[in-house]
Amino acid sequence: MSEPVEKSENLPDASAGKGVPNGGNSAKTQEDFDLATIYVSDAQYNRNIYFDTSPQAVRLYLLYNHWVFKVLLYFFILVNLSLAVFEEPALVSLPTWATMLVELLCLLVFSVRLAHYAKVIPRDKFWKDPKNICIIVVLLLTLTDMIIYGGLKAANCYSVRWSRVLRPLLLINVTEGRQLRRAFRSIRNALPEISYVFVLFIFSVLIFSLMALKLLSKRGLKTIEGTPYFTNYLEIVFELYVLVTTANSPDVMMPAYNKSSVFAIFFILYILINTYIFMSVFLAVVFNNYKKYLKEEIQQLVRAKRHKMARAFGVLQEQKEGGQPVVSHENWNKLVRQVRPNISNAHKELLWRVCDDNNQGFIGKVAFVQLADLLNIEVITLKSRPHPLESLIPNLYQSRPSRLLCRVVQHRGFVIAFDLIILVNAVFIGLDEENPLISNSEWFFLAIYVLEILLKLYVFEPRAFFSKHSFWNWFDTIVVFAALIATIINSALKSSGGYTSRQVLDIVFILRVLRLIRVVDRIERFRAIINTLIRIGPAILTFGQLILVVYYIFAMVGMELFKNKVKFYEDLSNPESTYFTHKSALIFFVLFHVLVVIIIINIFVAFVLEAFFVEYSLGKGDLQTSLERKIEELELAVAQEKLEDNLVNAMETIDNDLGTGQSPTANLPTLLFKVASKRYRTVDALLQRMFEADLDPEDFAENDIPEDQTGNFANPTFATA
Amino acid sequence: MSEPVEKSENLPDASAGKGVPNGGNSAKTQEDFDLATIYVSDAQYNRNIYFDTSPQAVRLYLLYNHWVFKVLLYFFILVNLSLAVFEEPALVSLPTWATMLVELLCLLVFSVRLAHYAKVIPRDKFWKDPKNICIIVVLLLTLTDMIIYGGLKAANCYSVRWSRVLRPLLLINVTEGRQLRRAFRSIRNALPEISYVFVLFIFSVLIFSLMALKLLSKRGLKTIEGTPYFTNYLEIVFELYVLVTTANSPDVMMPAYNKSSVFAIFFILYILINTYIFMSVFLAVVFNNYKKYLKEEIQQLVRAKRHKMARAFGVLQEQKEGGQPVVSHENWNKLVRQVRPNISNAHKELLWRVCDDNNQGFIGKVAFVQLADLLNIEVITLKSRPHPLESLIPNLYQSRPSRLLCRVVQHRGFVIAFDLIILVNAVFIGLDEENPLISNSEWFFLAIYVLEILLKLYVFEPRAFFSKHSFWNWFDTIVVFAALIATIINSALKSSGGYTSRQVLDIVFILRVLRLIRVVDRIERFRAIINTLIRIGPAILTFGQLILVVYYIFAMVGMELFKNKVKFYEDLSNPESTYFTHKSALIFFVLFHVLVVIIIINIFVAFVLEAFFVEYSLGKGDLQTSLERKIEELELAVAQEKLEDNLVNAMETIDNDLGTGQSPTANLPTLLFKVASKRYRTVDALLQRMFEADLDPEDFAENDIPEDQTGNFANPTFATA
Structure with a gap:
């Protein structure tokens, strides 16, 4: 394709779509902005959909990208995949007509979504895309299989729901599964x-x-x-x-x-x-x-x-x-x-x-x-707002004892003290909770943790404390208050009828142990490793989907191949029993091992290795640096030393908690920026x-x-x- | 250290050592050449020994580097390490005085070697090197331990030979363990x-x-x-x-x-x-x-x-x-x-x-x-020598049937035919050898393989066929003739007394199976992978030594800690029995796992990964290319196409087998070079x-x-x- 042809297909195409000649300094219409908005957000999220540029197609496309529809789509994919649990041979048995009805509903949703997509992109592009063809074929095959299965079932014949193997293909081929x-x-x-x-x-x-x-x-x-x-x-x-x-x-x-x-x-x-x-x-x-x-x-x-x-x-x-x-x-x-x-x-x-x-x-x-x-690039806007209590009760909040309290809470000794309390708590958790002393100590620890959060809320501006990036603040508060509620429920149950709910107790235990995790965040080297792990988290989800697809297909094939052939001996779930059932089973297991261990696990390890190498070798991206330079130029940067000085032990977790009016940062500009360089929005x-x-x-x-x-x-x- | 000082320490030092002023075009003495030779071979093998440059020290240094002494040193290190097998608690029990005597001999050898080294390098350098200090300390500690142990043993007291843990340190610290x-x-x-x-x-x-x-x-x-x-x-x-x-x-x-x-x-x-x-x-x-x-x-x-x-x-x-x-x-x-x-x-x-x-x-x-x-860089000198039979019986060797035979053997069909024979042989090996048909077929296969080697020797010049780099030719010949001899011995034993030696039979089986390996070398992609594996072979030996050292130390400590504490139940060698003996055993095993699996295995994997990445990303080294360019310039290069044409299926294995007088290469220069780029001399x-x-x-x-x-x-x- 030669250059001029390319150009004529690109930009003029975009302006031609809305029917307005777009030369010179002509004012831009709302449709222009709609179109440009779509281009920018497509670029931002790396969506590669060649949509029609006519105003109604653009509006349909905006609708297509709406998060509600995406969530709905993934919900129905999940429902469709999880049908396997309720179908025969089922873990939780449901009548065949019920699962078939749900599956039909899923198929309908997928068809509507596909039809919507077909409206958004030009017809010839739609039919050239193998993804769409694949979805259509899967939908048709599934429908055929359901009809055959239903018919044979009605006639009491033996039949196999073979199209269930195809279900994960829908997960792969929806437009969002990039x-x-x-x-x-x-x-x-x-x-x-x-x-x-x-x-x-x-x-x-x-x-x-x-x-x-x-x-x-x-x-x-x-x-x-x-x-x-x-x-x-x-x-x-x-x-x-x-x-x-x-x-x-x-x-x-x-x-x-x-x-x-x-x-x-x-x-x-x-x-x-x-x-x-x-x-x-x-x-x-x-x-x-x-x-x-x-x-x-x-x-x-x-x-x-x-x-x-x-x-x-x-x-x-x-x-x-x-x-x-x-x-x-x-x-x-x-x-x-x-x-x-x-x-x-x-x-x-x-x-x-x-x-x-x-x-x-x-x-x-x-x-x-x-x-x-x-x-x-996420830029954290740090507004040095005064604490609400300062406006409500200025005299009391600015009084000597109150200011002393603020200094105590901001002191690193406060953080160290709570680390020690967590360690003591860990020992108490490990001990036998049937001892009344130990079980009562839980109330003490809960009270201490609640007090910590309340103190912090007194000292730091609450909106800053619960800002979007304060992961550990959210984590702490949720875990502590959930544990408080669960413990109260548990003792209420216990005292009312002497009866202890195992489930509630389990939740209490899990929450208690989770509280200990926060110690890790206090040491800088560990935080660096954990940040890298958190950063590759979304990518790990991709591998999770990959493994889900492979497992699902193998589970479906395995279920059809080996159902009613596996004899259970004493040990109900020892998988080795299946090995000896049939020679072909060996081939099945070797194939599974080759695919999962040799290929997928290795790709996963390769990804983790590469992510860590990038972490080790690369500094910040160029663009990020230019943004930071500008922030500094404009004197809007957070004075790093002051920040460290104040909040040295709670750095990234509460790095936008500058809201205390009486802190030394009061004479800084009221608006501060900080590049959240350690977070990435997308994989x-x-x-x-x-x-x-x-x-x-x-x-x-x-x-x-x-x-x-x-x-x-x-x-x-x-x-x- | 400033530049002039550095220089004055380096080169004039070298000339000062031999006492001859070394300016202008003065003739070089033998001592000059001895010194230069040592420098060059030190550079070649990356030896970093700062030897004295006086003529007698240079001669001692040459002696120090002599391969016989090195082999002797490694032999005694091996003897010293393997003493553990004969010491109590022994696998093969030897009297204490015997093992002690052997150990004393080993210590003597190491001391002599160290004294030799002390003579070669300047005194102050010798005492500054932690390696030498370490060896001396190990030798002294071992001697002390032997005296104490001997004394306590004589007095029938309980004693521990704790210095055995130190033995692997000698392997690490000898000058050659770079x-x-x-x-x-x-x-x-x-x-x-x-x-x-x-x-x-x-x-x-x-x-x-x-x-x-x-x-x-x-x-x-x-x-x-x-x-x-x-x-x-x-x-x-x-x-x-x-x-x-x-x-x-x-x-x-x-x-x-x-x-x-x-x-x-x-x-x-x-x-x-x-x-x-x-x-x-x-x-x-x-x-x-x-x-x-x-x-x-x-x-x-x-x-x-x-x-x-x-x-x-x-x-x-x-x-x-x-x-x-x-x-x-x-x-x-x-x-x-x-x-x-x-x-x-x-x-x-x-x-x-x-x-x-x-x-x-x-x-x-x-x-x-x-x-x-x-x-x-290994350069293979290809001499297009005439086949010895050609000089002996020129008429017969140049006759039409003989030339036809040569063409047949050089044809790719010949190689394919033998690949098929190997495959059939593999099936026969897999079948039950008590069937007389199967066991007799072995004679047929042996005859076929011997015939193949003889035919190749008839066609290709024997010295070229058995040249240093023809790994597979050597491999084939040794395996086939060893199998022939072992099979003859086996049937002789069988027919003489009806008695079958299990050991001989085992060797025969191993040799038979080994013969099959050669099929791999026929496919180019496999050859590339195998060549990379062979290339990292020496480095794997280094990791072998590393693992040996770690295993040895752990085995010694484990032996002393757990001897007489492990009770053997039915299953004599189930290592799990040891787990439950003592809490400290758990720590021992976790430590072993951390060291071996987490660190050493990962370093090994890292090495293999890096070696493969280098293979994938790097071409030949610059120097190698310049050598090849020169070879081409001088028109001494092996015409690659002709080589491929003739010996397409036996390429690297017999790439210097151009000795057939009647082949199309006869009119090439009598001397040909080829850079053996795929081999490295040293890690x-x-x-x-x-x-x-x-x-x-x-x-x-x-x-x-x-x-x-x-x-x-x-x-x-x-x-x-």
Whole structure:
């Protein structure tokens, strides 16, 4: 595709859609802002949907992206997946008509959602997207299966609900499942390399098994259960494969070792080669592939983001005298207010000053394109509001005892004292709670914790204390008050009828133990590690979905294959009983192990490794630094030393608790900013940070996405646009 | 230390040692060459010994580096370590006086070796090196312990041979244990970072254990053995710690799961956080530290190497008219012949042409410094010698049937045919060998394999076929002929007395199975993976030593702690019996697990990962490429296509088998070179290749090693010199 064609398809397309010629300094309509808003928020959240730019399609698209509909969609996907629990062979049995009815409702919801999507994007784009085709096929197949199953059931024939295996595909293919699809593409891309190593690994297992067969089968050895040891080749292969996971170690080698300790050499060599070396090689191959392809994908994602921002710029641009297209401060303000309605004026002004570095009153394309990333940087606005008690009872709040109390609570000794109390509490929890002294001590600890929170609320401004980023304050308060309520309920139950509810008690115990966690946050090194872990949390959820999909499919297949075939002996849930049911079961389990352990776990480890390496090697992103520079320039930065001085032991957790009127910070400007550099809003932001170093900031991707690369994209239609 | 002082300490020191003023074009004495030779070979093998430069010290140093003494040293270290098998509580009991005598002999050998070393290096350097102090202390402590033990034993008192724990320290601290010391330094450097994560991990285990105690201890659950389940806090901590290794999964969670499936959530959460996330974080931390410090160390190693080469240059340099110090071709030749006596003239000439790119007859410092690396690149000299049969019976060998035979053997179909035979053989091996048909078929297969080798020897020049680098040819021949001999012995034994020796039969079986391995080498992708594995083989040996040291120390401590305390029940070698002997045993096992699994295994995995990443990302080293360019320039390169054409299926294995007179390569020059790029002589070479990209080739490290960095060095005395 040549450059001019590309251009003509992009920007003019956007303006053509609303029917207004968009040259010169013409005033922008509400529809212009709607369109630009969509482009910016698509860029911000990396949505790659090629929507129609006509006003009604834009309005439909806004509706499509509404969080209520997304939550509803995920709710129905969850309902659809969890139907397996109620279907035969069921854990909780429900009549067939009930589950079928619920499933029909789910199918209906998915169809409506898809129809909505079809209205938003152009028809030809809709039919070119394999995601949509896949959803339609799954819906149709499920419907067919339900009809057949219902019919056969009515005729009392044997039938299998085979379409249940397809359910997780809906989770993958809904438009919002971007990360999940990316993880699946990672796997697909790594497969060829992995398969070579895997064949070699299997060859090694086969050779070792053959050697074991020749060396051990004729010695008449017996396993601990008394069955012949290592006499069947396929059994040896399976046993040695399991040995790689160390699940049957050392049992599997004991008979040979008891015969002669020389055989230990055989097993040591086997474990060294297959468990340690081959498993490391798997990790290396997966890691390498993961990095390589992910990097490519993320770079394309960043290009697409800039492309969308350039489109938004195209919609809002005006022609300056110099001939340079620009966006005026006024239009920019209106746009930002529409993109993020709840943004504070101060924050908006700060962002504008970052963009309009020279105070010109308008910004060019390069500055405009930053906006999506700037909006993704969380800036904490610290308002040094006076404490409400100060306005209510100024004399009392400013009195000498009150000020002394504030100083005590802000002192690091206060924090240390509470750490010690938590440790003592931990010992008391560990002791036997049937001792009346111990069980009564719980009331004492609860009172102490409640007192702590009340004191803090007295000293620090309550709205700041319970601000959005004060994770540990929220955590503390919720855990302490929940424990208080649960303990009260528990003793009420106990004293009323001498009856103790196990469930309530369990909750009380869990809450009590959870209280101890907060000690970790007090030590800076631990906080750094935990912050990294929290940061990769959302990504771990993606892997959770991935594993859910694989487990679900295997569970469904396994259920149909092995139902009524597994005999339960004494130990009801010992999964080993299934192993010996059938030869094909072995294949099923090996396949499961290969997929989950060798591929998914390794990709997970690769992700954690990469995230930690990025943490170790990278400072803050360039954009973040420029924002911080601007904050400093404007003298709006929180004086870091003063902050540390006051709240040294409660740093990040209550770093916006400057609201005490009598603190030394009273003479600072009333508005302070702080970049919450340690938080990322989206998984993509973390990934982009990983790879952003290789990208040129001037690259708007308007005409440099080659046609052949678009196949890699989640939504291939956008990149070609 | 200022620059001039550094210089005055370095080069003039070298010339001062031999008492001859070394300016201008003075002729070089044999002592000059001896000294230069030592510098070059020290650089080549990365020895960092600051030896005295007086002629007698140089001669002693040459003797010190002689391979016979090194082998002897390692032999006695091995004898010393293996004494544990014969000492009480012994596997093979020997009288105390015998083991003590052997140990005394070992101590004597180590003392002599240390005295030799003391003669080689200056006295003050000797006493500053902690390695030497450590060896002396170990020797003295061992002697003291032996005297006390002997005395107490004679007086029939109870005594402990505690100094046995120190034995592995000798393995670490002998001058040659460079890689091992580096690995230990890696661990030491990673420890602070790891300890933070470890404390957090233990905190997590403790919190989960506390929760498990509160939730499960009062429910009166029983384990499968009928003992109370999860009632003791320390036991829970230990069980959950073991669960991290998945060794007691799923047994440990079964009682809780049987009570209520809701508890599965607890265990899943536990395994997710502690097994998957924390173990990945451990790997990330270890990997990151490993990379960081190893890189620094290797860069210092490369600097030290260049420094040594610059010293060698200083000894041999002459003043050219221009004023530039140079080394003449003549002196260079003499040096190379002394450094590597068995180098071929052709190879030497090739190296000279690489160094002296402009054919000037002398080389400067930069070109000279390359020599150590050039000598480390293996160049295979391919002599297109005529087949000996061609000279013996030219008419017969050149006859039409003979030439047809040669073509058949060289055809790829021949190789494929033998691959198929190997596969059929694999099936036959798997079948029951008591069937007479099967057992007789072995003779057929042996005959076929012998025929294959004979045919190849007929077609290819035998010396080329059995050249140093033809690993698979050697492997094949040894395995096939060993199997032939063993099978003959076996049937001789059988037919003579009807008696089958189990040992001989075992060897026959192992050899038969080993024969199958060669199939792997036929597929290029597999060969690449296997080559990487072979390349990291020597490094794995280093990790083997590391693990040996740790295991030995733990085994010794464990033996003394638990001897006579372990009761053996039915199952003689079930190690679990020891667990329950004593509380302190738990600490011992946890410590062992932390050290071996969390640290050493992770460093091993980190090494394998890094080696594979280097393989994936790096091409050949710069120096290698320049050598290859020169080979091509001189038209001495093996015409790659012809090689491939002829021997496509036996490429690397017989890549110097061009000796057939009648092959199409007959009109090539009689001397061909090929860079054996896939082989590294030393582990250091591989590591250097990993990090060489960051080093400036002009950096001779003569005066830029800061004093404070030398602490990292294996032999700190050299770097300060």
